[in-house]
Amino acid sequence: MRRIIVVGNGMVGYRFCEKLRSSAARSEFEIIVYGEEPRPAYDRVHLSDYFRGITADNLLMAPRSWYEENNIELHTGELVIEIDRNQKIIHTHNGRTDRYDVLVLATGSAAFVPSMEGTERHGVFVYRTIEDLHHIEAYSKKVSRGAVMGGGLLGLEAAKALVDLGLETHVVEFAPRLMPRQVDDAGADILKMKLQQLGLHIHTGKNTQAIEGNGKLEGLIFSDGSRLAVDMLVISAGIRPRDELARACGLRVAARGGVVVDDYMRTDDASIFAIGECASHNNMVYGLVAPGYEMAEVVVRQLNGDMSRSFRGFDMSTKLKLIGIDVASFGDPFAETPGSVPIAFRDTRKGIYKRINISEDGKHLIGGILVGDASAYNLLHQMVINRMPLPENPETLIGIGGAPEKKGSGIGDLPDTAQICSCENVTKADIVGQVTEHGATKIEDIKKATRACTGCAGCAPLVNDLIKLTLESLGHTVKKSLCEHFDYTRQELYDIVRVTGARTFDDLLDSHGKGDGCEICKPAVASILASAWNEPVPEHATIQDTNDRFLANIQRGGTYSVVPRIPGGEITPAKLIAIGRIAKKYNLYTKITGGQRIDMFGARVDQLPDIWEELIAEGFESGHAYGKALRTIKSCVGSTWCRYGVQDSVSFAIFIENRYKGLRAPHKIKGAVSGCIRECAEAQSKDFGIIATEKGWNLYVCGNGGARPQHARLLVADVDTETCIKLIDRFLMYYIRTADPLTRTATWLNKMEGGLDYLRDVIVNDSLGLGETLEKEMQELIDNYECEWKRVVESPHLRAQYRHFVNSEETDDTLQFVEMRGQKCPVDWDKNT
Amino acid sequence: METIKPIQSESAAATTWFRAARVSDFPPNGGACVRYRNLQIAVFNFTRRNEWYACQNQCPHKMQMVLSRGLIGSQEGEPKVACPFHKKTFSLRSGQCLNAEEDRIAVFPVKVEDGFVYIGVPE
Ligand code: SRM
Ligand SMILES: Cc1cc2nc3c(=O)[nH]c(=O)nc-3n(C[C@H](O)[C@H](O)[C@H](O)COP(=O)(O)OP(=O)(O)OC[C@H]3O[C@@H](n4cnc5c(N)ncnc54)[C@H](O)[C@@H]3O)c2cc1C
Ligand code: SF4
Ligand code: FES
Numbered sequence: 038m039r040r041i042i043v044v045g046n047g048m049v050g051y052r053f054c055e056k057l058r059s060s061a062a063r064s065e066f067e068i069i070v071y072g073e074e075p076r077p078a079y080d081r082v083h084l085s086d087y088f089r090g091i092t093a094d095n096l097l098m099a100p101r102s103w104y105e106e107n108n109i110e111l112h113t114g115e116l117v118i119e120i121d122r123n124q125k126i127i128h129t130h131n132g133r134t135d136r137y138d139v140l141v142l143a144t145g146s147a148a149f150v151p152s153m154e155g156t157e158r159h160g161v162f163v164y165r166t167i168e169d170l171h172h173i174e175a176y177s178k179k180v181s182r183g184a185v186m187g188g189g190l191l192g193l194e195a196a197k198a199l200v201d202l203g204l205e206t207h208v209v210e211f212a213p214r215l216m217p218r219q220v221d222d223a224g225a226d227i228l229k230m231k232l233q234q235l236g237l238h239i240h241t242g243k244n245t246q247a248i249e250g251n252g253k254l255e256g257l258i259f260s261d262g263s264r265l266a267v268d269m270l271v272i273s274a275g276i277r278p279r280d281e282l283a284r285a286c287g288l289r290v291a292a293r294g295g296v297v298v299d300d301y302m303r304t305d306d307a308s309i310f311a312i313g314e315c316a317s318h319n320n321m322v323y324g325l326v327a328p329g330y331e332m333a334e335v336v337v338r339q340l341n342g343d344m345s346r347s348f349r350g351f352d353m354s355t356k357l358k359l360i361g362i363d364v365a366s367f368g369d370p371f372a373e374t375p376g377s378v379p380i381a382f383r384d385t386r387k388g389i390y391k392r393i394n395i396s397e398d399g400k401h402l403i404g405g406i407l408v409g410d411a412s413a414y415n416l417l418h419q420m421v422i423n424r425m426p427l428p429e430n431p432e433t434l435i436g437i438g439g440a441p442e443k444k445g446s447g448i449g450d451l452p453d454t455a456q457i458c459s460c461e462n463v464t465k466a467d468i469v470g471q472v473t474e475h476g477a478t479k480i481e482d483i484k485k486a487t488r489a490c491t492g493c494a495g496c497a498p499l500v501n502d503l504i505k506l507t508l509e510s511l512g513h514t515v516k517k518s519l520c521e522h523f524d525y526t527r528q529e530l531y532d533i534v535r536v537t538g539a540r541t542f543d544d545l546l547d548s549h550g551k552g553d554g555c556e557i558c559k560p561a562v563a564s565i566l567a568s569a570w571n572e573p574v575p576e577h578a579t580i581q582d583t584n585d586r587f588l589a590n591i592q593r594g595g596t597y598s599v600v601p602r603i604p605g606g607e608i609t610p611a612k613l614i615a616i617g618r619i620a621k622k623y624n625l626y627t628k629i630t631g632g633q634r635i636d637m638f639g640a641r642v643d644q645l646p647d648i649w650e651e652l653i654a655e656g657f658e659s660g661h662a663y664g665k666a667l668r669t670i671k672s673c674v675g676s677t678w679c680r681y682g683v684q685d686s687v688s689f690a691i692f693i694e695n696r697y698k699g700l701r702a703p704h705k706i707k708g709a710v711s712g713c714i715r716e717c718a719e720a721q722s723k724d725f726g727i728i729a730t731e732k733g734w735n736l737y738v739c740g741n742g743g744a745r746p747q748h749a750r751l752l753v754a755d756v757d758t759e760t761c762i763k764l765i766d767r768f769l770m771y772y773i774r775t776a777d778p779l780t781r782t783a784t785w786l787n788k789m790e791g792g793l794d795y796l797r798d799v800i801v802n803d804s805l806g807l808g809e810t811l812e813k814e815m816q817e818l819i820d821n822y823e824c825e826w827k828r829v830v831e832s833p834h835l836r837a838q839y840r841h842f843v844n845s846e847e848t849d850d851t852l853q854f855v856e857m858r859g860q861k862c863p864v865d866w867d868k869n870t
Numbered sequence: 871m872e873t874i875k876p877i878q879s880e881s882a883a884a885t886t887w888f889r890a891a892r893v894s895d896f897p898p899n900g901g902a903c904v905r906y907r908n909l910q911i912a913v914f915n916f917t918r919r920n921e922w923y924a925c926q927n928q929c930p931h932k933m934q935m936v937l938s939r940g941l942i943g944s945q946e947g948e949p950k951v952a953c954p955f956h957k958k959t960f961s962l963r964s965g966q967c968l969n970a971e972e973d974r975i976a977v978f979p980v981k982v983e984d985g986f987v988y989i990g991v992p993e
Contacts, residue, residue: 521945521946522943522944543899543918546918552943552944552947553916553918553919553942553943553944553949554918554943554944555941555943555944555945555950555952556940556941556943556952556957556959558943559941559943560941578897578900579897579898579899579900579941579942580899580941582941582954583936583939583940583941583954586939587939591936591939591954591955593932594934595934595935595936642939838897838902840902841903842903842904842905842910843890843891843895843896843902843903843904843913844890844891844895844904844905845905847905849910849935851910851935866932866933
């Protein structure tokens with residue numbers, strides 16, 4: 038058996054091992070891997086997800102056990118410091134020596150730190166490893182202003198991270214524009230404007246001369262004499278291939294760095310290969326993962342005796358991820374190809390710039406730039422790499438002179454060899470074949486079979502379109518059906534319910550479904566029935582998700598929480614005392630929620646009706662904290678008390694909350710009313726938000742917090758109270774009618790063709806003539822409101838369902854609590870599970 | 871409370887029929903929990919299929935005593951229950967987890983006589 042030593046356990050080194058172990062020659066080699074970092078290879082491309090709560094473990098390409106299972110000897114935290122090419126031995130910093138037959142250098146690259154005064158100061162970081170991120174995160178907690186040196190792809194990604202860490206964030210770029218290698222001046226202008234809207238401070242054409250400070254960093258000094266006071270700095274000024282080992286053992290390295298390799302990734306020592314970011318091919322170092330994977334493939338094939346595949350350079354098209362602004366650049370973005378002709382489209386108001394470059398003969402697309410809207414990227418990129426013929430009026434591709442081509446069209450024309458997923462090198466034929474030969478119908482099937490979409494996932498929309506197109510060509514009608522029991526979308530089912538008058542799940546299943554239902558369609562139909570008729574939820578208890586079944590949120594351990602409605606967050610002292618008394622009596626943990634009300638946790642299921650009976654006697658109603666329903670309308674104190682308030686926001690919030698309480702919807706809905714532009718009620722983060730103006734109210738819609746926060750958008754300005762209510766009626770009813778299950782208003786809007794303009798047309802301009810119907814339907818729902826907890830408390834047959842055991846009056850004796858700060862709290866999940 | 875060891879789904883292992891509660895104690899197309907000695911057993915009145923099922927009340931995922939509160943339904947004809955916590959689903963016939971790699975749950979035979987529900991439990 039031959040010994041292969043891989044130096045570097047990064048993304049490419051890992052991929053090499055994986056490919057070799059799944060190749061025909063898998064058992065002809067021993068594989069030994071040395072990695073400098075403390076943990077096995079992880080997904081550096083998604084490094085920034087760490088700031089979104091993804092743990093280091095989740096980023097791993099494979100757990101340590103994978104290496105054992107695949108018989109790969111992995112040494113982490115061990116740096117290779119010397120290669121002895123004569124004896125074919127390596128030395129590590131721990132003093133270990135090891136013998137190889139084949140050596141693969143996959144040492145990647147390091148962040149490039151320009152030589153200038155002060156880079157050693159505290160508060161100066163690079164952005165490359167998980168450890169870097171740990172340090173950045175820790176330091177950011179102590180400071181308030183940060184800068185990123187470098188306005189390229191990675192720099193902007195790092196800047197976004199600083200924003201997410203809550204810092205005032207500056208980007209300093211040496212070139213006169215951002216992303217100088219990907220976009221042109223016009224595109225960079227728009228990009229800059231959009232980033233400024235996100236709150237970033239952009240400084241272009243700034244040459245940093247020194248990093249000021251005394252021990253720790255205090256600011257930057259530029260060559261024009263100006264200064265910028267910041268507390269921390271992330272340097273993202275490019276990458277430097279890690280070629281130090283190769284250099285020291287006499288292998289040839291390129292003038293601009295990188296181990297020189299030929300088309301087969303061979304260095305000038307026949308036993309040594311170099312792959313990934315440490316390799317220099319044709320004087321080019323590739324700072325992307327896909328070319329590295331291709332290099333790994335080339336070497337694995339050679340080791341299998343197959344010389345048919347060589348490395349021939351790689352397309353450097355890229356799309357900026359993360360920052361929330363679409364930027365893409367593909368092919369030859371700057372039209373450097375002689376004779377080529379650019380066509381550009383620019384809308385500074387909307388912040389959109391699109392440019393395509395056409396070949397001299399007018400037949401092909403050779404590249405382009407998209408800023409503000411990169412939805413056409415996948416298709417345009419495919420047109421370039423596959424040299425597809427251009428349509429007669431190529432400008433329609435970027436929406437000039439006629440409707441842009443319909444989404445999804447065009448992929449049908451791609452050649453079978455078109456590479457759809459560049460990370461995993463999956464072609465159109467591979468995907469189509471999965472559908473036609475192996476019965477794939479979902480993106481999950483394709484992921485499993487081909488690994489497409491498992492890398493950067495940028496190809497997911499294309500893959501989805503391809504699946505759909507192929508299925509259609511096979512004569513399947515492609516529908517978004519709810520689940521195996523209903524071949525309809527939620528919107529269709531809603532219409533069916535309204536038209537047929539179906540009042541129960543079984544009615545609907547008999548007439549339009551099959552089988553027995555499941556945990557997906559039952560709650561969805563429950564929500565439709567409630568939205569269509571405002572039927573009392575407790576009467577449909579067994580098709581509700583647990584929270585709606587017991588009208589309370591289930592907690593760890595299986596107890597429930599109790600949240601009475603406190604409209605607008607206003608509460609009398611007497612009611613506060615009542616809550617205190619009841620919580621104390623039943624030994625409930627209490628907490629002020631983020632929704633301006635009080636949550637009481639830790640009630641046993643059998644206690645719920647008793648607790649509610651007491652709350653109702655004190656004048657409370659259900660707060661629907663458990664339902665896909667209206668939650669809270671937050672308010673600020675407004676003109677009643679606040680010196681700035683221009684309208685009575687509290688009264689309006691209470692009115693609105695009472696108007697829509699109990700309303701069921703595809704997902705929960707939240708609102709807020711602020712008394713002036715200072716926006717203390719955070720109305721712009723709600724499904725609908727109202728902000729008082731001198732003249733009336735501004736109505737914002739489709740915002741939310743949660744995992745993917747999105748600001749609400751202005752629907753109308755300065756409307757009077759009556760109009761404002763009418764428009765909210767229409768808006769909510771239209772959402773209830775047309776959204777998919779579990780889709781918040783923000784996502785619903787994002788998916789809506791025509792976007793906000795279309796929504797405004799329907800709601801404000803009544804373009805569909807639906808206005809009156811929507812208002813009428815809403816009025817029916819409002820008239821049908823009842824407090825469902827009152828119904829339960831007063832109905833013995835419903836109350837009877839709140840027992841732990843049906844054959845015993847005993848209560849659940851498995852519940853366990855511990856004490857915390859003077860209140861109870863459930864024990865943690867069983868550690869063994 | 872001791873945890874239940876999975877048993878064979880077929881009634882072979884059942885030796886005692888224990889009278890659990892009245893038919894009317896169980897909501898149509900839903901479940902309720904029954905106490906047997908110091909075990910908690912989830913019993914489902916699957917009205918739509920005109921069938922009854924019983925299984926351990928504890929979900930093997932996070933050891934929560936809640937399966938009786940889960941939604942029931944079918945997957946390609948196989949009757950199942952979904953745990954309310956994280957929606958792991960289990961076959962009510964075999965106890966097998968259908969959408970994840972959780973341990974199998976214990977299932978028990980059920981019969982209805984004279985308006986009462988009986989559960990077959992191991993001796
Ligand atoms: C109690 C509370 C946290 C707190 O201690 O403050 C809370 C607690 C829960 N939230 Fe929340 N959320 C609470 C305010 C919020 C807020 C802040 C707000 O409303 O201003 C948000 C962000 C705003 C938003 O919704 O846009 C929020 C975003 C979420 C989300 C993410 C929604 C999204 O669209 O991404 C979930 C998950 C979901 O609904 O699917 C969630 C789900 C949950 C659940 C229901 C999870 C669950 O199923 O067990 C939590 C249990 C509540 C319970 O047992 O009573 N909670 N949750 C807050 C109750 C507010 C209230 O009075 O009703
Ligand atoms: C924040 C960020 C975002 C990115 N986003 C994208 C993106 O969207 N798309 C994209 O295509 N690419 C992206 N990249 C680039 C991508 O991560 C790299 O192209 C890829 O990781 C290169 O893989 P590699 O294995 O060659 O190098 P690396 O992943 O850097 O791995 C090399 C490993 O070798 C180790 N090593 C070095 N020398 C030695 C030695 N002497 N002994 C032992 N071990 C050694 C290093 O410590 C390192 O762990 C991003 C990179 C970063 C930092
Ligand atoms: S953020 Fe909301 S859902 Fe998450 S733990 Fe806190 S309360 Fe629960
Ligand atoms: S506890 Fe049942 S699925 Fe998690």
